[in-house]
Amino acid sequence: MEKLVIQGGNGPLNGEIRVSGAKNAALPILCAGLLTADTLKLTNVPMLRDVSTTQKLLQGMGVRVMTDNVHEFEITAANLDTLVAPYDLVKTMRASILVLGPTLARFGEATVSLPGGCAIGSRPVEQHIKGMVAMGAEISIEHGYVKARAKKLRGAHIVMDMVTVGGTENLMMAAVLAEGTTILENAAREPEVVDLAHCLVAMGAKIQGIGSDKLIIEGVERLHGAEHAIMPDRIEAGTFLVAGAMTQGHVVLRNAAPRSMDVILDKLTETGAVIECGDDWISLDMKRRPKAVNVRTLPHPAFPTDMQAQMMTLNTIADGAAVMTETIFENRFMHVPELNRMGANIEVEGNTAIVKGVEKLSGATVMATDLRASASLVIAGLAAEGETIVDRIYHLDRGYEHIEAKLNAVGANITRVAS
Ligand SMILES: CC(=O)N[C@H]1[C@@H](OP(=O)(O)OP(=O)(O)OC[C@H]2O[C@@H](n3ccc(=O)[nH]c3=O)[C@H](O)[C@@H]2O)O[C@H](CO)[C@@H](O)[C@@H]1O
Numbered sequence: 001m002e003k004l005v006i007q008g009g010n011g012p013l014n015g016e017i018r019v020s021g022a023k024n025a026a027l028p029i030l031c032a033g034l035l036t037a038d039t040l041k042l043t044n045v046p047m048l049r050d051v052s053t054t055q056k057l058l059q060g061m062g063v064r065v066m067t068d069n070v071h072e073f074e075i076t077a078a079n080l081d082t083l084v085a086p087y088d089l090v091k092t093m094r095a096s097i098l099v100l101g102p103t104l105a106r107f108g109e110a111t112v113s114l115p116g117g118c119a120i121g122s123r124p125v126e127q128h129i130k131g132m133v134a135m136g137a138e139i140s141i142e143h144g145y146v147k148a149r150a151k152k153l154r155g156a157h158i159v160m161d162m163v164t165v166g167g168t169e170n171l172m173m174a175a176v177l178a179e180g181t182t183i184l185e186n187a188a189r190e191p192e193v194v195d196l197a198h199c200l201v202a203m204g205a206k207i208q209g210i211g212s213d214k215l216i217i218e219g220v221e222r223l224h225g226a227e228h229a230i231m232p233d234r235i236e237a238g239t240f241l242v243a244g245a246m247t248q249g250h251v252v253l254r255n256a257a258p259r260s261m262d263v264i265l266d267k268l269t270e271t272g273a274v275i276e277c278g279d280d281w282i283s284l285d286m287k288r289r290p291k292a293v294n295v296r297t298l299p300h301p302a303f304p305t306d307m308q309a310q311m312m313t314l315n316t317i318a319d320g321a322a323v324m325t326e327t328i329f330e331n332r333f334m335h336v337p338e339l340n341r342m343g344a345n346i347e348v349e350g351n352t353a354i355v356k357g358v359e360k361l362s363g364a365t366v367m368a369t370d371l372r373a374s375a376s377l378v379i380a381g382l383a384a385e386g387e388t389i390v391d392r393i394y395h396l397d398r399g400y401e402h403i404e405a406k407l408n409a410v411g412a413n414i415t416r417v418a419s
């Protein structure tokens, strides 16, 4: 197991960082390769652990996956060897459930291990299942697996009980090959859902209402190959901007998607940062101690839960106090005790955290229990006095591509060492 050793107080971050492709767009889009026998060519794929897990999962099913290991993938699902996604891969990456919709739609059958919960919450998938049942699938849960069968899915009118990103993606991928029209109401509008929809359209799918909470999908007989560039990662970008703001630095992000980040950029402006954007770049200049900002996580276009931990870290050293409410996941404050060990002053009451800004954090050995909690501890370490050791960084490697190299290039001092 590896850990990161961060020498804090290295001064302001200063320079340019290239943003990688979005993990949360790449994972469903790789699974969309199952919808056609032709080749789906993807560029700007981030090279991170969840992507290699998806590659293994698809290859295990018999999909041909070619990659240059520098962000380009070609996926060809001509014939499959098995329609089963096994527990040992699904348990390391919940997004594996996204093979269910496309496999069922194209091959009439799919057996996927139930992902179960994870550190941030119980994360059930009953909305995915409810939607597929409405489309005519017979579904049973056996030995921890979802077994789905449907000779041919048929279009249905589905109103989801809550906004679910993965549920919307799975049902959209099922509906594109169903017979007739599917209407998905209360659909997720996250930019990554939109990116998947654009890729499906490039493959020949007929989808209206992209980017809204009502998707109208007219099933087609078959999809074809296409070429698609994965959108830039708004959460990785947000993480670097928070690091820039906390160190009172000046960072410029290239290959970014500022239009997908309105609320994150607004919040950073509220902290006192000066933000400028072009079509694909963002610059942040911070000349003062940040002001505390209140945050409430909600589905897009409101503040994303995947940026809550990083923004809380910024609030730990801000001028003033902030109220932060997490409404998406029931257990997404696991960074709090670790940040408090670094000298932060955070109290949690239910799904709300009160963060009172302190002058300085101090370096400590901390342990990361989920992906964004890990990222928040790395950026806390940059602003802290002394050395911080972030242990168990395999969570971090699930979702960030070379985070230490990217931060070191703009003035951080982070070393990866074996535990
Ligand atoms: C790979 C990927 O894209 N992951 C993202 C995706 O996760 P994921 O797609 O798993 O998250 P969802 O949007 O589905 O979950 C939102 C909430 O709905 C609940 N729920 C969901 C489905 C369901 O059938 N029943 C149910 O109760 C979940 O437990 C959670 O409380 O969206 C989350 C919310 O933006 C992000 O934090 C994750 O980074």
Ligand SMILES: C=C(OP(=O)(O)O)C(=O)O
Pocket (backbone or CB within 6 Å): 024, 094, 095, 306, 371, 372, 399
């Ligand atoms: C929660 C996240 O990912 P996943 O849904 O893959 O666990 C995340 O990206 O912050």
